[in-house]
Amino acid sequence: QQPVQSPQAVILREGEDAVINCSSSKALYSVHWYRQKHGEAPVFLMILLKGGEQKGHEKISASFNEKKQQSSLYLTASQLSYSGTYFCGTEQRGSARQLTFGSGTQLTVLP
Amino acid sequence: DGGITQSPKYLFRKEGQNVTLSCEQNLNHDAMYWYRQDPGQGLRLIYYSQIVNDFQKGDIAEGYSVSREKKESFPLTVTSAQKNPTAFYLCASSERTVNYGYTFGSGTRLTVV
Numbered sequence: 001q002q003p004v005q006s007p008q009a010v011i012l013r014e015g016e017d018a019v020i021n022c023s024s025s026k027a028l029y030s031v032h033w034y035r036q037k038h039g040e041a042p043v044f045l046m047i048l049l050k051g052g053e054q055k056g057h058e059k060i061s062a063s064f065n066e067k068k069q070q071s072s073l074y075l076t077a078s079q080l081s082y083s084g085t086y087f088c089g090t091e092q093r094g095s096a097r098q099l100t101f102g103s104g105t106q107l108t109v110l111p
Numbered sequence: 112d113g114g115i116t117q118s119p120k121y122l123f124r125k126e127g128q129n130v131t132l133s134c135e136q137n138l139n140h141d142a143m144y145w146y147r148q149d150p151g152q153g154l155r156l157i158y159y160s161q162i163v164n165d166f167q168k169g170d171i172a173e174g175y176s177v178s179r180e181k182k183e184s185f186p187l188t189v190t191s192a193q194k195n196p197t198a199f200y201l202c203a204s205s206e207r208t209v210n211y212g213y214t215f216g217s218g219t220r221l222t223v224v
Binding site: 002100 | 146
């Protein structure tokens with residue numbers, strides 16, 4: 001069963017912040033975050049492995065609440081280059097590194 | 112530079128025809144994956160392989176077949192049994208250990224004509 005992402009779409013002005021959520025009904029071992037530009041391959045942003053872990057990548061960071069099986073991606077002071085579709089991919093323990101992806105969140109940053 | 116190469120970029124298939132999508136990686140990754148992406152949707156797993164000569168079905172394997180004869184190569188065949196093959200196909204690879212994300216190829220867009 002695929003994780004649920006919210007919101008489905010968000011429109012921002014440059015410099016504004018956004019949060020994208022990913023929730024699973026199954027116990028998770030890790031959560032990945034990817035960004036995909038239209039017609040291109042998804043690009044890996046970060047992986048979170050431990051409950052409560054928080055990681056950062058430039059002005060993009062994420063948290064993982066293992067108990068709630070939830071992860072959130074935080075985009076701070078958004079830039080035009082942040083536009084794209086963001087996917088979370090979830091991995092269950094013992095799943096041989098298979099990822100199940102959410103349906104994506106389309107982020108548009110306007111000047 | 113290391114990476115994953117998918118070919119062709121665009122492919123057109125006639126009804127009843129089998130087609131093969133190529134995926135080659137020079138990252139020395141053990142694991143390789145095929146995903147299908149439909150417009151406005153997430154990625155769905157077709158097949159994956161953890162080691163040479165071994166592969167497993169994913170969530171939507173019906174109508175597809177794969178082989179893993181070499182570590183670098185993981186071709187996907189879309190057979191005539193796949194009734195709705197028009198989609199964007201993505202190949203990915205990863206290390207078998209944790210802490211690494213997937214590296215994706217640039218994709219093949221398959222259209223039935």
